[in-house]
Amino acid sequence: DGGITQSPKYLFRKEGQNVTLSCEQNLNHDAMYWYRQDPGQGLRLIYYSQIVNDFQKGDIAEGYSVSREKKESFPLTVTSAQKNPTAFYLCASSMAANTEAFFGQGTRLTVV
Amino acid sequence: KNQVEQSPQSLIILEGKNCTLQCNYTVSPFSNLRWYKQDTGRGPVSLTIMTFSENTKSNGRYTATLDADTKQSSLHITASQLSDSASYICVVSARSRRGGGNKLTFGTGTQLKVEL
Numbered sequence: 188d189g190g191i192t193q194s195p196k197y198l199f200r201k202e203g204q205n206v207t208l209s210c211e212q213n214l215n216h217d218a219m220y221w222y223r224q225d226p227g228q229g230l231r232l233i234y235y236s237q238i239v240n241d242f243q244k245g246d247i248a249e250g251y252s253v254s255r256e257k258k259e260s261f262p263l264t265v266t267s268a269q270k271n272p273t274a275f276y277l278c279a280s281s282m283a284a285n286t287e288a289f290f291g292q293g294t295r296l297t298v299v
Numbered sequence: 300k301n302q303v304e305q306s307p308q309s310l311i312i313l314e315g316k317n318c319t320l321q322c323n324y325t326v327s328p329f330s331n332l333r334w335y336k337q338d339t340g341r342g343p344v345s346l347t348i349m350t351f352s353e354n355t356k357s358n359g360r361y362t363a364t365l366d367a368d369t370k371q372s373s374l375h376i377t378a379s380q381l382s383d384s385a386s387y388i389c390v391v392s393a394r395s396r397r398g399g400g401n402k403l404t405f406g407t408g409t410q411l412k413v414e415l
Contacts, residue, residue: 228404229303229388229406230403279321287333287345288333288345289345293340293343295340
């Protein structure tokens with residue numbers, strides 16, 4: 188069953204803790220992206236990667252980190268430096284930068 | 300600054316009726332425009348993707364139009380169904396001048412509710 192999978196669907200974190208969100212795709216896509224979605228706002232780009240072992244900051248990268256050691260995987264770490272981490276996080280992938288993006292089902296992170 | 304504005308913010312229609320959602324953008328240089336459907340708590344799903352030369356594109360009961368001169372797009376939904384209730388997001392892609400990945404600018408979406 189091909190697609191892009193995010194886990195977990197819901198995640199709770201205590202203040203001051205780092206947490207890692209998983210994103211895996213078996214679509215053989217080169218490009219992968221992380222977005223954050225807040226109520227009343229459009230999706231905002233956190234990080235993106237166009238190729239293995241390379242990634243670039245998006246518009247709101249502060250307090251986040253990523254890695255791209257494998258083509259299939261693009262995990263996002265929300266660090267304690269992120270001041271307002273509670274949000275819905277979406278991972279996406281595409282064959283290339285200008286082609287259709289496929290989204291995962293999202294991870295809702297709540298800081299308690 | 301690249302921006303995408305959608306209207307209306309929310310819309311309620313009766314099942315079986317048609318509706319049209321609007322998207323205005325100031326993204327430049329334009330590469331393509333996409334419409335996504337996002338169910339509550341789920342990831343967006345692509346409906347259409349349109350390039351500069353395309354004026355109309357259909358996907359079942361969904362028809363998107365693009366006027367690249369006025370920088371406007373619309374999404375028309377025909378014979379609405381309860382399952383059409385979702386947020387519809389307009390996304391505009393700008394070509395990267397530096398040769399890197401294209402940048403996507405997302406609208407805030409139109410929340411559509413279809414009622415009996």
